[in-house]
Amino acid sequence: MALEMRKNDRLKVLGLIIMVADHAALFLFEPLPWLYIVARFLGFPFFAYGVAQGALHTSRPLKYVLRLFFFGVVSQPLFYLATDELRLNICFTLFLGASSIILLKRFPAVGASFLSLSLLAAGSWFDPHVGYGWYGVALIVSFGFGSNVSLFFQLCASFWFNLHGDVQVFAVLSHLFIYTFPMPAIKLPRLVYYVAYPAHLGIIAFLRPFFC
Secondary structure (H helix, E strand, C coil): CHHHHHHHHHHHHHHHHHHHHHHHHHHCCCCCCCHHHHHHHHHHHHHHHHHHHHHHHHHCCHHHHHHHHHHHHHHHHHHEEEEECEEEEEEHHHHHHHHHHHHHHCCHHHHHHHHHHHHHHHCCCCEEEEEEEEHHHHHHHCCCCCHHHHHHHHHHHHHHHCCCCHHHHHHHHHHCCEEEEEEEECCCCCCHEEEEEEHHHHHHHHHHHHHH
């Protein structure tokens, strides 16, 4: 458990850096195709893995998911101002995935029903109601059941994305970084990960009129 949580800390730091760089490029400067791809095959899977580990090891599951939901609500107006996208921000995806894992582990029947409703509520990849749609929620849950389950899911998802010509096909490579490659020893206070999301959206929303 300690080893997984240390790796989790390192992945979250890298995921945070990738996310901020990608959003800055997308909404303030010229989009960078290579950075866009990196953010989708490393950035989001790192966060998905981190939230899955948090859901598995938290001693206060209700507080954990409510914190994700709270920051989703706080971030939503900033998300719209920064992106002009009419959908729910990524915190709601993390909330649905973490809640599904916690319920599946403690109350399997209730968890299965909640996951099914979450996947329906998340929408499809082409018209997501939350960030990354059904794929985002399912990826978080797959990480909650170990490397074999998450790898199998990623391979199936990559095949589907390949048929539709979507860059998310590269996300399966995230397993090499999460489960195989060593990560640098870096860590930030836990609150930074939560505050950084609405904070960077607020900065982008403020700066957009000067760049766009």
